Amino acid sequence: DIQMTQSPSSLSASIGDRVTITCRASQSIRHYLNWYQQKPGTAPKFLIHAASSVQSGVPSRFSGSGSGTDFTLTISSLQPEDIATYYCQQSFSTAPTFGGGTKVEIK
Amino acid sequence: QVQLVQSGAEVKKPGSSVKVSCKASAGLLNNYGVSWVRQAPGQGLEWMGGIIPIFGTSNYAQKFQGRVTISTDESTDTAYMELASLTSEDTAVYYCARSLLVIVGGTGRSDAFDIWGQGTMVTVSS
DSSP states (O other): OOOOEOSOOOOOOEETOOEEEEEESOOOTTEEEEEEEEOOOOOOOOEEETTEEOOTTOOOOOEEEETTEEEEEEEOOOGGGGGGEEEEEESSSSOEEEOOOOOEEEO | OOOOOEOOOOEEEETTEEEEEEOOOOOTTTTTOOOOOOOTTTTOOOOEEEEETTEEEEEEEEETTTTTTEEEETTTTEEEEEEOSSOGGGGGEEEEEEEEEEOOOOOOOEEEEEEEOOOOOEOOOO
């Protein structure tokens, strides 16, 4: 299976800060990388497809980049409603795998 | 409104099986796949397996091979996940999710999960 490693596992930032989350694959997955946001007690929400395609309705402060093995999710200006855990997921192989998650908190 | 509605919480004994359903709005699953993802308390997301009805294919994470069965009833737009030989380590929230597809050479695999059910809590306890 392809292993997905996210860093950091948690972070604390102030409102308005730029936040960057990294996801690394154990082998090249080209652009087959997706991002999700999960708030406590709710199902994950699909944010970004194919590394950089932000889904309709997702605020423009969210962006994604990367290819091959290294990817990033960026929140350009952190808002209170962005408090959540973020997961990356690879869809390169027939067995999708998720990263371990990054919990974003307000400082 | 397009949505997936899952069956209610379950409490099971060790060694038993559980079957969770996922009812889709009409036509929601046409030309898509369905996967099941679970989340143990305080833990991350774990893909269990998926099915792609238009190709008649299903595949499972190696960890669950032989213990999980995923199926669909297209007449009722409902997907099912059955997990056997339950242990306390199977206590988790189980989600169904619609998957976009990557089509390659006449077959397909799961891509991103764009619509999720609300989750079903399964508790395994003696």
